[in-house]
Amino acid sequence: MKHLPKHLRPRWRYLAVGIETWPDVDLGRRAFQRALWYSAGNLLGDAGSADAGLKLLSFSCSGGSGEAVVRVRRGHVEEARAAIACVGAIEGDPVGIRIRGISGTVRACEERYMRRAAGSSTQRDVAFGDAERPAVVREDAYDVRAGSEYVGAAAFDIE
Structure with a gap:
């Protein structure tokens, strides 16, 4: 063909x-x-x-x-x-x-x-909502673990 x-x-x-x-x-x-x-x-x-x-x-x-x-x-x-x-x-x-x-x-x-590089995310504890909580940090975005779900936060939300 x-x-x-x-x-x-x-x-x-x-x-x-x-x-x-x-x-x-x-x-x-x-x-x-x-x-x-x-x-x-x-x-x-x-x-x-x-x-x-x-x-x-x-x-x-x-x-x-x-x-x-x-x-x-x-x-x-x-x-x-x-x-x-x-x-x-x-x-x-x-x-x-x-x-x-x-x-x-x-x-x-x-x-x-396309970046083609592995994402630059790190795991650390942050002060959020009057408690220290685990969070995944990607550039300037924070995904804070609140119970069984995540809450999106910016750098100025984190103490």
């Missing part, structure tokens, strides 16, 4: 996606892909979702932060960005998703927008 000529092949754009969730959440590739498809189907409908063609190419998430590369058809980037932004929870766990950038090739997307 012959390949299509270059001018007839579909053109793609690649979205670098930053993922943030609670430190104890184990987020999987299949669950993230399913959430993308579900969100696109709800927002754009079946035909619009098929036209956008969202596909997860790479994914990594551990310790509450992660990143992914999502492939989208050229001309449907704005719809795809809206669908990705609509993902608020995956398998019942809340997530924060941010589009870091858009590129024309996977290589450029990874070089420009």
